[in-house]
Amino acid sequence: MGGVSHPRSRRVSAGIVGGSGYSALELLRLLARHPRLELKWIFSRSHTGEPVASVYPSLRGVVSASFAPVEEPAALAGQADVVFFATPAGVAAEQAPLFLESGAAVVDLSADFRFRDEETYRRVYGKSHPHPEWLASSVYGIPELFRDELAHARLVGNPGCYPTAALLALAPLAREALLDPDAPIVVSATSGISGAGSQPGPAYHFPGATENVRPYGVPGHRHAPEMAAVLGRLVPPGKSAPVLTFIPHLVPASRGILATCVARPAREMPDEELLERYRRFYASHPWVRVLEPPELPQTKAVQGSNFCDLAIRWDPVAGVVVAMAAIDNLVKGAAGQAVQNVNVLMGWDEREGLEVVPLYP
Numbered sequence: 292m293g294g295v296s297h298p299r300s301r302r303v304s305a306g307i308v309g310g311s312g313y314s315a316l317e318l319l320r321l322l323a324r325h326p327r328l329e330l331k332w333i334f335s336r337s338h339t340g341e342p343v344a345s346v347y348p349s350l351r352g353v354v355s356a357s358f359a360p361v362e363e364p365a366a367l368a369g370q371a372d373v374v375f376f377a378t379p380a381g382v383a384a385e386q387a388p389l390f391l392e393s394g395a396a397v398v399d400l401s402a403d404f405r406f407r408d409e410e411t412y413r414r415v416y417g418k419s420h421p422h423p424e425w426l427a428s429s430v431y432g433i434p435e436l437f438r439d440e441l442a443h444a445r446l447v448g449n450p451g452c453y454p455t456a457a458l459l460a461l462a463p464l465a466r467e468a469l470l471d472p473d474a475p476i477v478v479s480a481t482s483g484i485s486g487a488g489s490q491p492g493p494a495y496h497f498p499g500a501t502e503n504v505r506p507y508g509v510p511g512h513r514h515a516p517e518m519a520a521v522l523g524r525l526v527p528p529g530k531s532a533p534v535l536t537f538i539p540h541l542v543p544a545s546r547g548i549l550a551t552c553v554a555r556p557a558r559e560m561p562d563e564e565l566l567e568r569y570r571r572f573y574a575s576h577p578w579v580r581v582l583e584p585p586e587l588p589q590t591k592a593v594q595g596s597n598f599c600d601l602a603i604r605w606d607p608v609a610g611v612v613v614a615m616a617a618i619d620n621l622v623k624g625a626a627g628q629a630v631q632n633v634n635v636l637m638g639w640d641e642r643e644g645l646e647v648v649p650l651y652p
């Protein structure tokens with residue numbers, strides 16, 4: 292289960308399972324301009340053999356491929372160096388090992404390989420993992436936090452969209468044990484509707500979603516234990532991370548996540564110190580932009596791009612820090628981060644294929 296070995300100069304072939312979903316569409320958009328990663332096959336259960344551009348009008352004249360003319364993705368094992376699973380939870384857990392055993396690297400955009408132990412997986416997802424033997428070697432795919440481990444990974448558990456934003460916002464404090472372990476962290480976040488995928492339930496349809504803002508999954512959203520597990524790994528050995536509560540909200544936008552995290556630091560931390568720490572922490576990470584005051588993150592400033600915009604403030608009245616992050620849920624929250632992870636796995640520049648200027652306004 293060691294790392295992938297590919298000459299840095301060679302073009303690497305990619306396969307995609309879950310072909311007609313939103314994350315697959317984003318992967319195709321990014322792969323279309325990636326100089327080293329090229330689409331070899333794309334599998335769709337519902338559009339077998341159809342031209343990709345007939346499903347995604349935005350890809351007309353850009354992607355000439357058709358969905359693979361096979362009934363099962365297993366028929367494609369051994370034909371790509373990297374396989375992306377852009378499928379609902381449970382699919383990669385069953386099918387990824389076949390591709391791993393055929394020698395491919397796997398980046399799973401679902402939640403199947405985000406936890407490293409089966410007990411946590413079972414507690415959060417309410418069922419046993421069909422291939423727990425792969426969990427310990429999977430690497431949580433936030434390159435800004437786990438770059439060294441990812442460089443040697445074969446299997447990447449690409450993070451949830453909300454955890455990407457919240458963990459990037461909190462990581463500099465967690466890594467340096469600057470969070471008070473006895474004060475709960477509050478993560479309040481908004482998501483655009485594409486966060487629920489391309490076939491969401493009736494509550495996500497236009498009449499109910501437009502001109503409406505609503506919380507959901509409170510308490511007990513599955514991203515709370517995901518954030519908690521990773522936060523626990525970020526704090527130095529022997530230290531504990533604070534518990535956290537998570538309040539997601541659905542907002543009437545197509546894309547974008549804004550996460551606002553409120554935490555009590557271990558001691559008073561003036562704005563200048565916080566800002567300096569955040570600047571230093573992310574200095575070598577091209578996809579995180581630490582904003583200078585008075586700027587604050589906004590989803591539109593990152594739309595369509597792999598950027599995570601961060602701001603950090605000290606609130607002297609409440610004695611808390613407020614860490615804010617904006618991402619595009621489909622890019623840094625899903626497909627963009629998946630491509631960034633492959634760039635790290637292959638030893639390429641993390642920016643390869645991702646240099647899209649955000650679409651503003």
Ligand SMILES: NC(=O)C1=CN([C@@H]2O[C@H](COP(=O)(O)OP(=O)(O)OC[C@H]3O[C@@H](n4cnc5c(N)ncnc54)[C@H](OP(=O)(O)O)[C@@H]3O)[C@@H](O)[C@H]2O)C=CC1
Nearest residue numbers: 309310311312313314335336337377378401452486488489
């Ligand atoms: N949307 C987002 O912002 C984010 C999504 N994710 C995760 O990424 C994964 C993909 O998300 P997204 O693209 O939004 O989801 P979509 O629902 O848009 O797409 C998922 C695709 O998977 C295929 N599929 C559906 N059911 C099954 C099944 N039972 N077995 C095999 N394939 C199936 C379908 O494609 P086809 O019929 O073509 O095979 C479907 O279009 C999910 O696990 C999601 O939780 C993670 C972070 C952010």
Ligand SMILES: CC(=O)N[C@@H](CCC(=O)OP(=O)(O)O)C(=O)O
Nearest residue numbers: 400401402451452453482486487
């Ligand atoms: C708006 C919306 O519904 N968002 C999704 C999160 C998308 C995601 O990251 O889901 P996975 O962890 O399953 O990959 C949700 O809250 O369930």
